[in-house]
Every structure is written in structure tokens, then in C-alpha cells.
Amino acid sequence: MPVEKKYETPLLDQLESGGWPSFVKEIKSAAEDNAMANDLLGLLEQSYQEKIGHWKHGGIVGVMGYGGGVIGRYTDLPEKYPAISHFHTMRINQPAGWFYTSEALRTLCDIWDAHGSGLTNMHGSTGDIIFLGTRTEELEPIFSKLTAAGFDLGGSGSDVRTPSCCCGKARCEWACYDTMGLTYYITNRYQDELHRPAFPYKMKFKMSGCPNDCVASVARADISIIGTWRDEIQVNQEEVRNYAKSGLDITKEIAMLCPGKCIEWNGNEIQIDNSNCRHCMHCINLMPKALAPGKDRGAAILVGSKAPIVEGALLSSVLVPFIKLEEPYDDLEIWELIENMWDIWCEEGKNRERIGEFIQRVGLGNFLDAVGLEPQPEMVAFPRDNPYVFYEEYFEEEEDQ
Amino acid sequence: MPVEKKYETPLLDQLESGGWPSFVKEIKSAAEDNAMANDLLGLLEQSYQEKIGHWKHGGIVGVMGYGGGVIGRYTDLPEKYPAISHFHTMRINQPAGWFYTSEALRTLCDIWDAHGSGLTNMHGSTGDIIFLGTRTEELEPIFSKLTAAGFDLGGSGSDVRTPSCCCGKARCEWACYDTMGLTYYITNRYQDELHRPAFPYKMKFKMSGCPNDCVASVARADISIIGTWRDEIQVNQEEVRNYAKSGLDITKEIAMLCPGKCIEWNGNEIQIDNSNCRHCMHCINLMPKALAPGKDRGAAILVGSKAPIVEGALLSSVLVPFIKLEEPYDDLEIWELIENMWDIWCEEGKNRERIGEFIQRVGLGNFLDAVGLEPQPEMVAFPRDNPYVFYEEYFEEEEDQ
Amino acid sequence: MSDAQPKRLTDIGPPHYQLFLPPIIKENYGKWKYHEILKPGVMVHYSENNEKLYTVRAGSPRLISTKKIRKYAELADKYCDGFLRFTSRHNVEFLLTKEENIEPLIAELEALGHPVGGTGNAISSIVHTQGWVHCHSAATDASGIVKSVMDELLPYFKTIELPAKIRVALACCLNMCGAVHCSDIAILGIHRRPPRVDKESLPKICEIPNLIASCPTAAIRPSQYQGKPSVEIDEDKCMFCANCYTVCPALPLNNPLNDGVSIWVGGKVSNARHEPMFSKLAIPFLPNNPPRWPEVTSAVKHIVELWLKNAKKHERIGEWIERIGWPKFFRLADIPFQKEHIDDFKHAGLSYKRSVHLTYM
Amino acid sequence: MSDAQPKRLTDIGPPHYQLFLPPIIKENYGKWKYHEILKPGVMVHYSENNEKLYTVRAGSPRLISTKKIRKYAELADKYCDGFLRFTSRHNVEFLLTKEENIEPLIAELEALGHPVGGTGNAISSIVHTQGWVHCHSAATDASGIVKSVMDELLPYFKTIELPAKIRVALACCLNMCGAVHCSDIAILGIHRRPPRVDKESLPKICEIPNLIASCPTAAIRPSQYQGKPSVEIDEDKCMFCANCYTVCPALPLNNPLNDGVSIWVGGKVSNARHEPMFSKLAIPFLPNNPPRWPEVTSAVKHIVELWLKNAKKHERIGEWIERIGWPKFFRLADIPFQKEHIDDFKHAGLSYKRSVHLTYM
Ligand code: SRM
Ligand code: SRM
Ligand code: SRM
Ligand code: SRM
Ligand code: SF4
Ligand code: SF4
Ligand code: SF4
Ligand code: SF4
């Protein structure tokens, strides 16, 4: 149903030109037949004029029985822009690896055109399909249609957030475990934790198939599962020579940049001292036809990355240096570990304390004790450099006399 | 005057054998004619038996008008070892660079044999000549004889500690400034601060002539003055070739280990991209006959290193990236800087807070403001990685309306 | 906008990915052998049985209408038997088995205004957030800056000849939803003025203990207002993180005069060569200047081009700066080094230069 | 022990070093060109006018009697026109101009029990502290361990063939007077039991506020004893640093059963190649076992020999470990990795491994 253009947008119009696709064109195109998108244009132009946003929080909104998946949003200028007085986003759990059929996409579009702004993010930073802007009363109808079409909501608030992963074995030769399979399993295993916030704060999973970490899991997930191998890099010397012939300077571009300093190239064969390989991927990245990760593949599990607030940004840190991740997933030991971690975090974590911050506060050593893991040198970049050691046992004179 | 052997020392005796010179032999040799050394033997044997020390602190002792230079020490077994019921050490300010004539050494020995244990440390970790153990009443006589012989006490307590330096221009081709000259100047300039503790805590100076830092100043001095240069490394290509001929693998041993990654060797000439040289000394260390620091020489001044207690160990950090240090020393600008630093540290430092800890507590930026230095990127290893910036100005609406 | 509602289902999770995989992927799942980048935005993956999967990647503004999605679907039907995907940086990827479809697909995508590129040693799309389009705490807009910057950097999207990959990200406030903290270049919206306290509404909508605990610098103190518990802000201690505002909407700190953008450089995520690194502060403040943020755009471009000119092959921005040292970066980039660059948060001391590994030229 | 006293002088400072410099140094001060190490312990420095200064370096226990000093003086008179010096690591150096004097001097030094060596890529003397010889807070002896370790490592003092220099240091308590914190190998005396409170003497000899402030972990709380202010120790919070004892002798924590030695590795001071680094904990606790501390001695030797076997040329211990990674160091050294190794002090989080740069073999 066509909607009449309501606003002049001289500033936004300037963002229609240029070589990069324009989000303004997208909003305008939606606005042609969507009143919400139309009002959004007006509001955004006003923000551009005034250099300030016009949104506010509000009471929690959502679908029945779920604590997450919807972000309630309201403009602070509801009289001026009534169509977006409510403008909640819905987070819809993407299929693992973000693969779609055209049919599935059209189904999503049909639902959203019927009940929302016609605007989306494909995808949000966590990985969800974002339906950008609808009214409270539309949430349930949308939800029903989504579930009927086989889709469900993703996470928000203090719950498990929508897990995401790289395309892994679906299209990548380096996947050391089945990222998509595991992501699907995790998402289903933790449906309750995903939909009903019960943690001190959010809890994100990201699965990358190899140390290239194409979903940035080391930086953006409370639990980062990163594929790796522990045997020798597979080498096809013939293909190495071909790369060299075609102009790759193996000494300069590979050996000298290898962080393990464990590669030698004699002009004919490459020699890798695998015992010092850091599994950084660089040599493999540069010669995909010649080198490949070893055959004994699995993953490292790291915990705790997050954005800066409150204690400063964190990267995830190693908790399990290597583990095989093969089916049946039900039998893997990591679920017990993860659930132990949650238990202690739920018990002793503070409100709005991410698990990474929690571990830093209680100390990694104590955390390991609590979750039942043995300390391993792989968990640290280096041992302590201060002598402030809490030795846990000491002799009492009484005992010895 | 010979003294009779008083104690059996079965444990200590075991330390007389072996290829390294034996401190037990030294004590025994002193004990032949010194009662203090004799009692020390007995006490030390007891410590070896019991695995515990037998010394205690006590009231402050010293020479008249000085607050430092003597460490008061008493055994907790004075009845058993009466000769060492007092056993204070005296710290005597060494000549810069630890050069002596045999005559000067004999003078010191004469004084110490007359008034102390006959035991010394040549030298203490800070650099002083340590006279190891005497009685309170001997302090003044020793002091008088020392000063008569041209020696003075060093520091202890919350004062300037005895400055020390590498041998620098006296014997080293790499000295980028005159470490011994500057050390002599500093020691004399700050005689009052050295002898009369008036700071929140101790204040150590160490002067190294080049980045090899042979007095460990970056780790052990509140003010570390480390020589360096800012123009090109001087190269004698002929001598470089000679090193190569005699077996040095210039690519592997030098170019690949250069932290600036700025060296290339083509088998005939070495090329240094001096704009990326980190002034680490490695290439020069390996080819002293071929390479030398540039001609525009001076030093970097770093502040704040210390041992771990209370806030953790610190290395010194850059305050002045480069400064010429030439005579007349009186005219150098650094004295004002140093004295400014002391003023603010004295005013705002806590008791027993080293200046490095103080700077960390108030923040380097604020410290620079207070001492009147402009921030420079050389002062940091990297800029902040957290977004918690205290922007110092903001606009008030009122101002703009 | 209302329809007959089907039976209520919950906790069904996402659709199984296998429903959406093209046959060539199903058959070669886990059997890929190697890949080649044929040209910017076009890859081929070879499987163990020598089958070839072509991928065409196109840039996206991420904020897209259902109309655009339908258009993607149409192209997928036409060239890819209906199969496509999106990437972790929000680009769209068409999955082809017929080599001859590549060029016509590219032609249609380019005509649609969606450039093909972003693979290999190139810039890819800017990971970003909501900005003024949807978020209440945005200190700047997201989409507008992204559009302006990418218009400038487009040639570097359509190439595979840069020294290495370059990943730019934008977040509109310190919550950093774009997770910009490990990006080659990060554009970060910042507030610079302490929040105001809306004393009337505060007790109604906020829990005071949570609010006080939310402040990283303990700038929020309990106080009283009209006999009821309230809070006050110690302005000297506030560093504008907005965490209080996230917890309590009665403490707004959005402010047109003082909000703006900071630029951070040298982060990375992958383990290739160097371990992951945080981005570091390069430019503390640039003004919000919509619609095209010229100061931000040119600052980003300037840094990218400096890197292009000076980096060695395979050096990400952070690796390049690590080699030349930060002082030289500031000299080359001609960015004044200020007090703001010097860390003063928890681990500040560890960022002081504790050696004489210095450069002077 | 009493003499006629000359007139009282103060603040005269140390004697001017020029008084003690041999003529060859005075003439070539600042004019040295290069040097060579002729053999272990023997160097020659060439000046611009091609003069040659020979140096013979001999090991020293540092704790020496005046008799030994007089002996040094005698040797200096005999071979060096009376000139000699000491080094920053407490070795003695004889400064010669006559090449033919080198060998006779070495023969006399060796006969005296002072080995010649310690130059170039060798181990030099162990920088150390007072221990039970003089200090009240020593958790172990200094000289005894140094003697025992150097007896074992002597061959590495008398060589110039190691991969790089190796600097060992010892401190008898956490005050670290030996500044061991940046040593290739550090031997550190440690207490492991909280201090006891001598409630009787405490109020007489200590200032309670200073005492409470001295504790890095806030383990000391004010309390009362017989109506007078006193303190008590929260034993769970104490990590035995002895700082309270330094401030207040009424809190002894020396304890024969629990005092001992820890071993730290991988520090360095010079800027050569790698920036200066702190030493890191390798072995949390070894018992005090006088007179020869066999556990400590063999642990140090084991680490040195592991390094000898595995390091590449010019790799100090810390550089070697940085290349192979700590996990591999612990595997090779066969040292069990324990909770104690994991940092839990102020910046602990920065020591966690935040990447997958791992080795597995
Ligand atoms: C939609 C999204 C940004 C986007 O445009 O993509 C988003 C939007 C919001 N994030 Fe986020 N975050 C989004 C991904 C992230 C990420 C990235 C990620 O998940 O990989 C991060 C950084 C990683 C992390 O988790 O630390 C992130 C870190 C935060 C934080 C800081 C959390 C912290 O521990 O430091 C907050 C603050 C909070 O939780 O109150 C936050 C809070 C918010 C809120 C809910 C703030 C609010 O109360 O309004 C934003 C709602 C905005 C809106 O208008 O809808 N968002 N947020 C992303 C979710 C889409 C999706 O589900 O796919
Ligand atoms: C004698 C000497 C050790 C040695 O055998 O060489 C020494 C001995 C003492 N030091 Fe030290 N320190 C000595 C060099 C050092 C060094 C090394 C240096 O100066 O290069 C350090 C580490 C660097 C530093 O300053 O941080 C050092 C860090 C300490 C500390 C910890 C200071 C800190 O800020 O962490 C203390 C504790 C204190 O000050 O109360 C201390 C305290 C002490 C006391 C005074 C403790 C006491 O109250 O008894 C020791 C007296 C022992 C005695 O029996 O005489 N000593 N002290 C060194 C001085 C000799 C000289 O003057 O030449
Ligand atoms: C499609 C995608 C995964 C997905 O499931 O969505 C993907 C796919 C591939 N990545 Fe990636 N990476 C993808 C995001 C990432 C990310 C995450 C990010 O950018 O937020 C990273 C970490 C970035 C960082 O370090 O900051 C990432 C770091 C890499 C690297 C390491 C590059 C480096 O030298 O640091 C490689 C190796 C290479 O390219 O040589 C790599 C290599 C690859 C390969 C070649 C793997 C393969 O054999 O198929 C794929 C084609 C890449 C290309 O663009 O040239 N991929 N890759 C993501 C595409 C995003 C986009 O649209 O641009
Ligand atoms: C004599 C002495 C200075 C003094 O005034 O007392 C000195 C003298 C020289 N040092 Fe040093 N260094 C001296 C302590 C140090 C220290 C401090 C320490 O050990 O506590 C260091 C820092 C150690 C560290 O990094 O932990 C030190 C790090 C160096 C280096 C850098 C070595 C490296 O690769 O890390 C060199 C360069 C070299 O040897 O190639 C060097 C080079 C030299 C040269 C070759 C300089 C020269 O041209 O004369 C001198 C002969 C050294 C030799 O032993 O081979 N000197 N040198 C010190 C002798 C101590 C001893 O008896 O063993
Ligand atoms: S993370 Fe590794 S396995 Fe996954 S897509 Fe990237 S390169 Fe492939
Ligand atoms: S994966 Fe990385 S560390 Fe391992 S051999 Fe290759 S380049 Fe070296
Ligand atoms: S610090 Fe430099 S100038 Fe001083 S002795 Fe050592 S190498 Fe020579
Ligand atoms: S001094 Fe160090 S950084 Fe400079 S060129 Fe030589 S090896 Fe490289």
C-alpha cells in the first residue's frame, strides 16, 4: 500500500550519491509503501540536522514466555512521528552460517512487510536477522508466523545470545571442526537459556573453524570455540615449488613472518618444525593449494571476551587448549564444563558482570578450581612476574614437633 | 691481633671446597684476627643449622648530621655472640665507575681493620663500598678517617641513594655521554639530598652510557639515564665484510634479529634504514669494529623503576626521549625537571611511595602537566586501548546560545 | 496488519542449515581442498573430487529493505539455483556452480549499486551498529559515516592488491556493539560531557544501587532529592562512558555540542602472524558533521593511504605500526600526540614506554 | 680500636674518579674505538690512536675480607701499575697495558682461587644480597646459594661460547635488593607463612597507620590488645611479602619450616634485540637445604643446560622461551605447572593467553 512522502530530507539526500550502496535509498524505497519507514526518514533527517538521536528506552516488551529477542524502542517525538512511536526491533535467530534459499528469504520478507517497517539488518553484529522497527501489538503475530515458518527469536538481555559461526566445512578447506553443526547443536541445546534470561549478564558463543577466526570469536564471545590441529601441517612440496615459481618469496613472505620461527625454505623444499608451530595459519593462508592444517583436528576453547564496559575490553583466554569436537555432540565433555562455569558465575557473579570480568575478579586459578580444571601452561601467555604468591599450604610448627 | 677460633662450623666448612671463591674462606681469614668476624662465623653456622636468620632491626644509628649511610643491625643472640651484638654496615660512596688505585684500597682497608669486622662487600647492589659490621661507637671515628682520606658515606633511607654508573668513556667505545663525569656531578650536586633523608622514599640514580645498560639502570633506578644517539649508525663496510668472512652470518645473526627489521645485507654491503632503527645495539654489539653509534649522541631519561613492593616491580619509563648531556653540566635543563619532580612527589607522594608508583597513581599525563613537560609519543609503548578518556574541555550550551 | 494466527510454537530454534545448502555444498561438506581468488569479489573453492564452487561477494549497507532482499532472492534464483548467504561482515554472497553466470551476475549487482569485491587483501564492509537510526545512546550516527567512508574507500574494496586485509568497524557508543576494539581502524562515537540527572524521573525508573555500581570510575554518589534517594555526579571523575545511562535512562548524556567521533587503529582478530590485538587511540575527537562527516572520512582515508604507502607485504595496520613504532606513526600521520593518548585507566602503567627502543627520524 | 681523630668534614662526596684512572685511560678517555675478547675473561680495547688496554676479569664472592682486598692491591701493583676496578656485577678487573703480564696475572688469580672469565657470552657472577650474613628479613641465605650454584656453573663462567649472556641474580626476600626481577635466572627467597603479631612490643615500636598501609593486599586490620591499639592479620589475604615486617619488626615472619626459595626465569635488562623483560615464575618453592641447597643448585643447572641445548645463537633465556612459548618451556623443563604460576595480582588478566598461538608438541 503506497504511502505519501511526508518529509523533505536535504541532508539525507546527500547520502544517495556515491559508489557504496546507500542505506538512505533503502529507507526511501521502504518508505514508498510503509508509514513507519516514512516517519523514520523524517526523524533521521531531524537527527542529522540537530546532531542528536531521538530514541528512548522503555518498559520491557517481548513475546509471551520469552525474556529476550525484542529490543523495546520509542521515539521521544511521538507526536511528530506517530508511526514510529513504538519502533521495537526483533532479533531472529539466523540459520547457522547465514545460508538461505531465496524462498526462505521471501518468507521472512512477507512476514515483515505485513507487520513491520520493511527495514532489516542482514544481519546484526551478533548474527541475528534484525527486523528493524515494529509496534508492541505486532510482536505476537510476527512470532507466530515466524515459528510457523520454522524461525525462532534470538537472544537479548542476560541470556545466551544467538550463537554464530563461520561457514566452516560448508565452504572452507580449513575448518578443523564442523562449526555449523556445532552451532546448530548449541543453539538447540540451550534454547531455554537463550529465551529466558537467568544469568548475571549476556553470554555469547561464537564458533570459528580455524585460527583465522572469521567470526571474530576471540574478541566478541564469552565462549569462543576456535578450530585448530595438533599434528603436522600437511605439505605438498610440489605445490610449494609452484607457488615459489609463480612469484611468492617463501623466505621473506612466509618464513620471516612465521611467529614460531619454525619454517625453512631451501629453494626446493619447505621444512616446518611443527613442534614450534603456533598454529597461526599464515603459511597455510598464503599457499592454500600446498599446505593444509594437520589431520588431528579439533578446537581450543577460550572464554571471556567482551566490549570495554565496565572493566575494560577483553579478549577471550584459553580454557581448553585442545579438544576433539566430533559427533555425537551429546557425549562431549564440554557441556559439563560450560554448565559448571555458568553455575559458579550465576552464584558468585555480580549483576552485569560478564564471565570474563568475573574470572579476572576471582582469579583464573580459583576459577579453575571451581569448575574442576587442572591449571595448564597453555592458559597463560606467561607465568606471573610478581612474587605475590598465595602459597596454599604451610607447615605449622605444631605438626612437626 | 690474632683471635682464637671459637666455633666449629661443619656446615659452613662444606662451602670452602669447589671452584668458585668461597665467602666462608673470607670470613675465616678475617676471623683469624677479628673477633667480630669470628663471632659472625658462629652465628652463621647456627643459621645454617636452624635455617633462620638471627638479625634484628633496631633504633636508627648513624653519624652526626647525616640521616643515612649506616644500616643499624643487631643479633638476636647477643649473649652468645657478644662481638656482634652491634653489627652495623656502613655504606661508603664508591668512586664513579668503581676505579681504584691500590693505594686507595689499602687506605680503606686500614680504616676498616682498625674499626670494623674486616669484612666488606665490593660492592653493594646499589654500588657502595660496604663495610660489613661494626659497633655504634666506631661510626664517628670511621667517618672522620674516611673523610680525611677523601671518602664520604653513601645513601640509605628515604634519600638520594648513591648514584652509580658504567665505566663509560673510561673504557667503552659505545658511551654516548660521559657517565662517570655526570655521576660525579650528580653525586656532588645532591650531597644534601643524599645525606639527609627528606623524600617520601628512596631515590636512586643510575647512569649507563648506551642501551646495553650495563648498570641495569632501567630496572634499578628511580632515574635512569641511558645513552643513545639520534643520527645514523656509523658503518665501515670493509670491516663488515671482514666479519662476514670470518664466519658471522649477517642475515641470520643480525638482520633477522634486528627489532627494527631495518637491516639488509646483500653479501657485500650492509644497509641500515636508520629511521626504523630502535637503537637496540645488537648489530653494533656483534660487529664493534665495523659499526658504531652515530655522532649525534646524548641520552634518554627514564623514571620510576623499582623492586616489587608494594605495587609490583616496575621498569623505568621514558620521560625525555633524547637530550644532549654535555658540559657545563650546571647549564643542563634536566636539573630543573628533576627538582620539579621531587617537589611534586614530596608534596603529593605517600609515605614509602616510590616515584614510579606515584606516577602510576596520579597518571603520567597529570604528572607531565605538573612537571611542565609536553606529552610525546615516545613516552608510551602504545596509546591507550580503552575509551575511558577524560576529555578536559567540553562545551556548555550556555556558552553557545 | 493483522492475520489469522497459526498455532503457537516456542523454542524451536533456528531452521536447520541443511535446508538451505546448495547440493554442491551438501555433497562436498568438509571436503574442500583449496581456493583461489579469481578477481576482486570472486572466489572459487575446489573440492576433493574437483568440483568447483564459485562465490561472488557484493557489498551491502546492511540496513536493507525487504525490497532489496527480494531482489537478492531474484538474482539467486536466476544465477544460483536460489542459493545465497551473508558473511560475518554483512556482505551478501552468491553461490554459483556455473562459471558462465559470474559475469552477468556481477553486471546486475553493479547495476543495482552493489559493488563486487571485499575478498582477499582488500577492505571489506564496515561492521557497524545502529546509530541515530535506532539506538538511544548513540553519540553519532552509524550508517551515514559508513556510507561516507566507504564511498571514499571503494577502490580498496574492489581490489586484492593491498598489503593485507583491512577491517574497519564503527560503534556509536562505548558499548561497542560493533566490537570495534580489535579493528584495523575503528570509528567510535563518544560522549564528552557528564550525564545530567533527571531528578524527577530517576527514582521512578532506576534502581539506585545498580546505578551507583555501574560507574567504572565511581563518579556517581548517592544523594537526596526532595527527601527521596537520588544521585549526583562527580563531574571530575566522569569519563562519559554512558554505562549509567544504559542502566538508567534518567541520566541522559547525548549532547549535540560535545558528542563526536574518535579514531582507533591497529587492532586485529585473526591469529595470522601476530596474535589478536586491541585498537589504540589515534585521534581523540572529531566533530559530528552530518551528512558526510568530512573530518572523519578524510582522517580514515589518510591513515589507510599512509599504510598503503609504508607497509610491507602482509602487514596489517597494527603489524606495520608495531614495526615502525608508535612515535613514528604519529610523526608520519601528522597527528598531534596529546594527554588523551596516554592511558590512565586500570593498567595504564603497562602502556608507558619501559625501554629505550626508540626511533628519532 | 681507637685513634686520634682528624678534623670533621662532611658532604665532601666521593673521591674524584680521575684520581684513580690509569694514564692510558686518561689519555684515551672517550676515544675508544672497538674491543675484542681474546679469551674468557680477557678483553682488549683499542683506542683511536691504536693504544691497547687489556682487561683481566676475575670472579669474586663479593663478600671479601680486607686481606683479599690487600691481595688485589698487591696484584695490581705487580701487573697494572696499581690500577684496577670492580664491575657492576662485583667482579674485579685488572687494567693492563703490557700484554705479557696477562698470563702471569691469570696464573696468580687462579692460584688464589679467583677464576678468570665472565666476559662475552658467558655466565657472570651472581648479583646477590646479604642473607643470613646480615639481614633481618632474609628468607634464605645469599652467599651460600651463590657459592653452591657457581661451583656448578663454573665451566660456563670460563667460556665465551654460550648462545648469549646469562645473568643470574639472587635476593633473599621480596624486597629484592639484588633487583632480581629482570634476570635470566632469579633465585628469590620467600616466606610462606603470615607474620605473627608480637602484641606486647608492637605499640612500642611501630606506627599502626603506616603498618596497615604497608600491606599490598590489605591483610592487616586494626584491632585492640589490652585496651591499646594493635593489629591482626587476615591470614587468607596474606601473601607473605614481609613489607609489614620491614615497617614494623614486631611482625616477624621468618620461619624455618616455611621459608625457602623460588626460581624465576627469562628476564633481561639490556635493550639488545628484545626490550627489557621481567623474570617469570618457573618453580614456586624449593626448600632451604644448607649448606649446599642441592635442589636449588640442580634446578638452576637444569634450566641453564636446557637453554644451552635448545636456544638459537644470541637468544637470551627469555628470548628463547618467547620463541618456543611457555607451555613448551614447562614441557621441556619437566616442571609441573601449578596454580601458583597463574598470576593473581593487579594485572593478572593481562597474563592470560588471549589467542590460539599454541604449541602442542
Ligand atoms: C543490534 C546490535 C547492534 C547492531 O546494529 O548490530 C546491538 C544493539 C544494542 N546493544 Fe549491543 N548490539 C549488538 C551486538 C553487540 C556486540 C557484538 C557482538 O555480539 O558480536 C557487542 C560487543 C561484544 C560484547 O558482547 O561485549 C555488544 C555490546 C553491547 C554492550 C556492552 C556489553 C559489555 O559487556 O560491555 C551493551 C550494553 C548493555 O548490555 O547494556 C549493548 C547494548 C545494546 C543495546 C541493547 C542498548 C540498548 O539498551 O538500547 C542496543 C540496542 C540498539 C537498538 O537500537 O536495537 N551491546 N553488542 C547488535 C545485536 C544484533 C544481533 O543480535 O545480531
Ligand atoms: C646492602 C644491600 C644489599 C646488598 O647486599 O647489596 C641492601 C640491603 C637492604 N635493603 Fe635494599 N639493599 C641494597 C640494594 C637494593 C636494591 C638494588 C639497587 O639499588 O640497585 C634494591 C632494588 C631496587 C629498588 O630500589 O627498588 C633494593 C630494594 C630494597 C627494598 C624495596 C624497595 C622498594 O621500593 O620496593 C627495601 C625495603 C625498604 O626500603 O624498606 C630494601 C631494604 C633494605 C634493607 C635496608 C632492609 C632493612 O631494613 O634491613 C637491607 C639492609 C640489609 C643489611 O643487612 O645491610 N631494599 N635494595 C644493597 C645496598 C648496598 C649499597 O648501598 O650498595
Ligand atoms: C566469508 C567469511 C566467513 C563467513 O562465514 O562469513 C570469511 C571467509 C574467508 N576467510 Fe576470513 N572470512 C570472513 C571474515 C573474517 C574475519 C572477521 C571480520 O572481518 O570481522 C577475519 C578476522 C579479521 C581480523 O583479523 O581482524 C577473517 C580473517 C581471515 C584471514 C586472516 C587475515 C590476516 O592476515 O589477518 C584469512 C586468511 C587470508 O585471507 O589469507 C581469511 C580467509 C578466508 C577464506 C579465504 C577462507 C577460505 O578458504 O574460504 C575465505 C575467503 C576470504 C576472503 O574474503 O578473501 N580470513 N575473516 C567472512 C567474510 C567477511 C566479509 O564479508 O568480508
Ligand atoms: C664491566 C661492565 C660495566 C661496568 O662498568 O661494570 C660491562 C662491560 C661491558 N659490557 Fe656490559 N658490562 C657490565 C654489565 C652489564 C649488564 C648489567 C648486569 O649484568 O647486571 C648488562 C645488562 C644485562 C642484562 O641484559 O640482563 C650488560 C649488557 C651488555 C650487553 C648486552 C648483552 C645482550 O645481548 O643482552 C653487551 C653487548 C655484548 O656483550 O655483546 C655488553 C657489552 C659490554 C662491553 C663489551 C662493552 C665494551 O665495549 O667494553 C663490556 C665488556 C663486556 C663483557 O663482559 O663481555 N654489555 N652488561 C659490567 C660487567 C659486569 C660483570 O662483571 O659481568
Ligand atoms: S575461520 Fe577458518 S574455517 Fe572458518 S571460514 Fe575462516 S578460514 Fe575458514
Ligand atoms: S601456521 Fe604460522 S606458526 Fe605455524 S608454521 Fe605456519 S606460519 Fe609458522
Ligand atoms: S652501558 Fe654501554 S657504554 Fe656503558 S659499559 Fe655498557 S656497553 Fe659500554
Ligand atoms: S641498533 Fe638494533 S634496531 Fe638499530 S639497526 Fe642495529 S640491530 Fe637494528
Ligand code: SF4
Ligand atoms: S554501540 Fe551504543 S549506541 Fe550503538 S547500537 Fe550499541 S548500544 Fe546503541
Ligand code: SF4
Ligand atoms: S558516564 Fe560513565 S563515568 Fe560518567 S557517571 Fe556515567 S557511568 Fe560514571
Ligand code: SF4
Ligand atoms: S633482599 Fe631482603 S633479606 Fe635480602 S638484603 Fe634485601 S631486604 Fe635484606
Ligand code: SF4
Ligand atoms: S606479609 Fe605482606 S601481605 Fe602479609 S600481612 Fe605483611 S604486608 Fe600484608
